[in-house]
Structure formats: C-alpha cells, structure tokens
Amino acid sequence: MYAIVDIETTGGYAANNAITEVAIVLHDGNREVKRYETLVRPGISIPRYVQALTGINDEMVADAPGFEEIAPTIHEWLKDSVFVAHNVNFDYSFLHSQLKECGFHLDSRKLCTVRLSRKVFPGAPSYSLGNICQHLGISIPNRHRAGGDANATVLLFEKILQAGGLEVIRTMLKGRNKEQYLPVNLPAEQLDRLPQTPGVYYFHDQKGKVIYVGKANNIRQRVSSHFSNNKTGRQKQEFLRNIYSISHEPTGTELMAFLLECVEIKRLWPVYNRSLKRFEPSYGLYTYEDRNGYSRLILEKRKKQLQPVYTFSLLLEGQNLLRKLIREFDLCPRLCFVQKGEQSCEGLHEGYCRGACEGSESPKSYNRRVDEAIGALIKSLPSFTLVDRGRHAEEKSCILIEQGRLYGMGYLPADAAIYDASDIKNYLTRYPENDYMRGLIYAHAERWPVKRKDLP
Incomplete structure (x- = not known):
C-alpha cells in the first residue's frame, strides 16, 4: 500500500515549526482506497507569508485538533505503507518529528515523486509539483493546500505507473535505497560517479555557485555521509534543498585534500563553510626603521598590507621566539617592545642590551645584529x-x-x-x-x- 501525503506547515523545517494541515491518500497501485484530511492546530502563530501562500490563517485552525489528538490515526495510516510525497524528505521529516514527540515511531520506506518524475519523464523543464503537473496536463485546483496538492501527487503517481514506472519504483524500494535520502534536487547519478579516493568535493546551488567545500579520504563515502540523516533543523534542511550538483578534485593523499580544502574555502568563501573561514594566522613578527634609524622588531596582529618575517597563531608563541632572539643577539627589549613603560631597560641591567635604547650604541651597529637575528631565524626554518x-x-x-x-x-x-x-x-x-x-x-x-x- 502507498500512502500519498501532503502537509502544510508554519515554516520550511521541522524543528521549531508545526503542521497546519495534513492529507493522506492510501493507494494500492491501481486506484485510491481511502483518504484522510484535516486542518491541524499548530500551537504557534502562522506567519503572514505562509498565510498568503496557503490561505490558512490562525482563525481557521483555532478549533482544529492538535497534532497529539490525531497522531494515533496518522501513525496507523502510515506505519505499514510506503510513504510517498513530492520532495518526500520534507513531509517525512515533519511527520516523523511530530509523531516522535507524541510517542510514536515512524520508520517507513519512502518514495519521492520528484525523483520518480526525473527518471520516468526525463527532460521536463522543471520537476516542482506545479511545473511537472502542468507539463503532464494535470490541473491543481486547490494549490498549496494539503488536499489539493495530495490530489495532484496522486494523479502524478498514477501517470508514473502508466508510463512504466513500476520497475523504477521497485528498484527505488530495494533495501534502504540511498537515493531516497539524497537532496531532492541532486541527481543520484552524480553520487554514483564520485571516486572512492582522496580529494576535495564541491556542492553547487541552482546557479552553479559553490556553497560548500569538503575534503575526504574517500570522496563518495564522505559525500554520502552528508545525507545519511534527516535532521530537522533549519540549517540542515536549507543546506540540502540548495544542493543541485557535485563536482570534485582528486588528490593523491588525504593530507593534500586537507590543504586544498583550506585553500578553496579561502578562495571561494562558500556560504555553508564556517569552521575554517575564521582561521587566519593571528600575529606576525614585523621589522621597520624608526625615525632615529634603529631597526625595530615588533609583534602585531596580522596586517594585510605588510609582509611579516614570520607568523604565529598564538601571541605567546611569538613572544617566546622574540625573547629568544633578543637574548641570543643582544637586542634591546625596549626597542623590540617586549618591555613597555617608563622603567629603565632590563636588558641594560642584565648585561645583554648594549645601549641602543639610550643612544649609546649606533644604529649601524645595532641594526647589524637585528639583520643577523632575522637571518638566523630564516635559516633555521626548514626546507x-x-x-x-x-x-x-x-x-x-x-x-x-x-x-x-x-x-x-x-x-x-x-x-x-x-x-x-x-x-x-x-x-x-x-x-x-x-x-x-x-x-x-x-x-x-x-x-x-x-x-x-x-x-x-
């Protein structure tokens, strides 16, 4: 038995949103057997843009049953049926989430009529419910209402069957077919073409723009893992809806994949990459000549317009290195900004500063040791x-x-x-x-x- 489902909701993701209307049509593969349809009191206000889209307002649902009242009926209708919907993961995520809150477990096999339409009616201009129905001559008299859209999905499902789609359906229902868990706009063939080797992969939106970059030791396996759960939060649901295609760049090793991912995130700045976007070397060791002619070493936050001698993630790391150079090359802690304030130079007291801070050592003599310190630092860096x-x-x-x-x-x-x-x-x-x-x-x-x- 197939349960052909459509719902209306207060928003685009199950977490923090609720169902306002549900329609279920049980279908035996030949004809409609029975149907269930009801408004649902969501327990939260329906946003104005949703009211404008669906025509369902707060007054209409004020006396409707809450979901907890209809949950036993919903579960009974769905539990032994194949769950069918247009963009099935959207409807399923809401019903799975709200049934779980009421103590019911839903674990149905799923069929997506978007994916079925792509396979049975290739080359259609669009596979949104409105556009594919128009392409196939199916009218939707009560659009954006659960009953109207469920009716249209039933007619679409029947046309799929009439066009020889039963074998496609059987293939998609074998075991736990991974295709049912893919983003609705992503062709399954693209996942199948991905190599099982190290590399970097790119998710693209409808316009081809890269929205996410990832690295992997096994590209196909890692990409598949993004779709292995159907979390109900806004970020995950938006992310999945925006994936239209995948490209990849193979690398010889996982380390190269890590490095290339860093480079590509910085180059492309994808909207869904967050963890590495903020990473930059925080501090740099810089040198400049002051107005008295003395070369100064200074630790500063990174400056885009200046080239540092070296960079550091942590200020402490840079301070330790600078103190080491000061001691080894008899540099002045005041001229290196390690000692601040008006106190007398601690380097003079301890015998390693030769008086540049007081003008008793010439700039030429002092600067020669600064150059030696920088040269030694660079020489010590490995190749x-x-x-x-x-x-x-x-x-x-x-x-x-x-x-x-x-x-x-x-x-x-x-x-x-x-x-x-x-x-x-x-x-x-x-x-x-x-x-x-x-x-x-x-x-x-x-x-x-x-x-x-x-x-x-």
Missing part, C-alpha cells in the same frame, strides 16, 4: 619535501616547504629525482598558506619521517 603516492601509478605527489613556509604542491613523474627545490617547482602549484596548513604538514612529516626529504 623539505613530503613525497607520497599520486593519483595513479605513473606519478607521485609532492608538497614543498621552503624556509618554513608552504611553497605549493603537485605531482611529479614517478621516476623523478629530487635534489633541490629547483628540480620540482615547475611541477607544483603555488598556494597561499597559513599556520594551520603548516601545522598539518609538520605533524605529518613527524609521523611519517620516511616521506620527508630535507633540502639544502
């Missing part, structure tokens, strides 16, 4: 490659760290030899970097030292 498997047997992947910074990554011929950075740069794509990306690379190099090759 190395991480070489790993490629996207296929004829290549190997390569990540290049040059003087402590990510230069780029790419793919070399499997038999390529690496002696210094110049041997491989033509094979690599340069990428912007940050502390997070460097941290991933250093951690991987420490865990897998056999993949690391230090460069001169």
